[in-house]
């Protein structure tokens with residue numbers, strides 16, 4: 703059974719990347735294999751053998767690339783996600799490498815053939831996007847690739863905004879539910895989420911004591927835990943992507959699309975300009 707590590711509770715980062723690390727891959731409802739196959743086909747076609755995943759999360763893609771014999775490094779700011787990724791790579795002897803670090807500042811002497819930044823992980827504000835793209839550019843060789851995904855402005859579903867969206871999952875005897883409400887301002891979507899984790903089967907062995915029937919039960923007592931999470935993502939138009947890329951010395955090579963459970967993601971493949 704997945705156990706929530708109490709030591710993780712003090713972390714100030716968002717719960718989805720910390721206390722809820724063990725659930726990340728099921729909560730992020732997507733066809734992981736299909737997405738990997740898409741990215742892998744681009745990587746193979748462009749003869750990339752040295753890859754970095756910026757904001758690698760649970761490290762799924764890096765682990766899969768390493769299994770295929772590529773040199774793959776995952777970088778993430780979350781220590782818990784990096785621990786999760788390392789533990790899996792070790793168990794599977796994949797040879798994947800992971801490091802805790804910040805994608806705005808990370809440096810490497812040896813350049814990479816390709817950098818990934820997946821699951822709508824690029825920053826939302828122009829200044830930070832520029833910083834992220836400039837640093838990605840420094841990490842990649844001339845002609846190398848940067849691949850990231852986003853959703854298009856033209857596909858915003860306004861009727862979904864400011865409504866509760868309730869989802870639930872079950873994994874290894876645990877149940878988890880998420881209630882989300884999203885709102886939008888200038889193409890930036892803020893999602894406010896509440897997660898409730900029910901740990902295992904509630905054992906109900908003894909008859910209830912009548913005098914304690916209406917007693918208040920303490921929150922997060924181990925059998926049920928709740929977390930409040932919030933996040934921001936930004937929708938883009940294709941001209942905006944082209945312009946942002948150009949300012950950081952990339953050109954758009956290709957755009958691919960993949961459906962998710964509800965919406966379609968675009969994967970943009972940027973190529974670094976050769977330096978004069």
Ligand SMILES: C[S@@+](CC[C@H](N)C(=O)[O-])C[C@H]1O[C@@H](n2cnc3c(N)ncnc32)[C@H](O)[C@@H]1O
Pocket residue numbers: 719730756757758759760761777778779780783803804805806819820821822823
């Ligand atoms: C939406 S998750 C995506 C994870 C993974 N790429 C995937 O495809 O599932 C965003 C990830 O970016 C990481 N992150 C956010 N800001 C970062 C930064 N400045 N440097 C490195 N990682 C960062 C988060 O910790 C989180 O793991």
